[in-house]
Amino acid sequence: MALVAVGQLTSTASMAHNLAQCRVLVQKAVRAGAKALFLPEASDYIAASADETVRLVRAVHDSEFVLGLRDEARRARLPIHVGVHEPGCRDDGLRRVRNTVLWIDDRGDVAHRYQKIHLFDVDIKDGPVLKESNSVEPGSEILPPFDTPLGKVASTICFDLRFPEIAISLRRQGADIITYPSAFTVPTGKAHWEILLRARAIETQSYVIAAAQVGRHNEKRVSYGHSMIVDPWGVVLADLGDSGAAEPEIATAEIDHDMLRKVRTEMPLNRRT
Numbered sequence: 001m002a003l004v005a006v007g008q009l010t011s012t013a014s015m016a017h018n019l020a021q022c023r024v025l026v027q028k029a030v031r032a033g034a035k036a037l038f039l040p041e042a043s044d045y046i047a048a049s050a051d052e053t054v055r056l057v058r059a060v061h062d063s064e065f066v067l068g069l070r071d072e073a074r075r076a077r078l079p080i081h082v083g084v085h086e087p088g089c090r091d092d093g094l095r096r097v098r099n100t101v102l103w104i105d106d107r108g109d110v111a112h113r114y115q116k117i118h119l120f121d122v123d124i125k126d127g128p129v130l131k132e133s134n135s136v137e138p139g140s141e142i143l144p145p146f147d148t149p150l151g152k153v154a155s156t157i158c159f160d161l162r163f164p165e166i167a168i169s170l171r172r173q174g175a176d177i178i179t180y181p182s183a184f185t186v187p188t189g190k191a192h193w194e195i196l197l198r199a200r201a202i203e204t205q206s207y208v209i210a211a212a213q214v215g216r217h218n219e220k221r222v223s224y225g226h227s228m229i230v231d232p233w234g235v236v237l238a239d240l241g242d243s244g245a246a247e248p249e250i251a252t253a254e255i256d257h258d259m260l261r262k263v264r265t266e267m268p269l270n271r272r273t
């Protein structure tokens, strides 16, 4: 058994402010006895425009946000999974960033990074209009799950949640825990968030950990919240709700490998396709 924590915050365009919020979450996770902390997509900043997203980006090795969090991980001996932006690397003439998630291990080293594959380009009548591909270049690789003290963890990001074949591929590659660090919009969150997370957990018979942004980031963006931990039977073990509280919040749950084995043994999902 290993206790894990999901952290929920409202990132703004100020990296210093967001780092301070994440430090509070680290302290809370340590106090709760968690063995790892999972933070949302874009924890380093959420900007009000594509231009601002590109202007704010820093390389991981000199981002005050990432360096600060690495320091926290090392001092607390707490691995941290966190969504950040990185400078783009394509020579396509567009100035764009990468939407990445990092696994910072308990020595404070970046041991794994995944780049979001599916970008959120939507234009919903009377709903959100967002074009992530204006400021972000897509990743192209599903990465194999990596070893952690909690078991094999697999990374995806936010909108990737809507593509079940990623989750299936990660399970095939040995994942015990699939993560969805996110910043869902309120209308799509209300309609789909919990259902999709529980479906991914049930169909892969894996734990799902989804840390999420909550509340108002700027005059244009509000996130749905409801950071969740779901077990391999589809039971929601933790749900942080939508209160954009003054203090950022954590919730915890146990990762139970006996339970994982039991679900997979009692109802084997032997794919024939």
Ligand SMILES: O=C(O)CNC(=O)[C@H](CS)NC(=O)CCC(=O)C(=O)O
Residues within 6 Å of the ligand: 041, 042, 045, 046, 047, 053, 099, 119, 120, 130, 132, 158, 159, 162, 182, 183, 184, 185, 188, 189
């Ligand atoms: O903008 C940033 O810096 C961070 N990135 C995000 O917030 C991304 C792109 S706008 N959000 C989503 O993918 C929401 C998906 C969603 O809400 C759904 O699938 O319904």
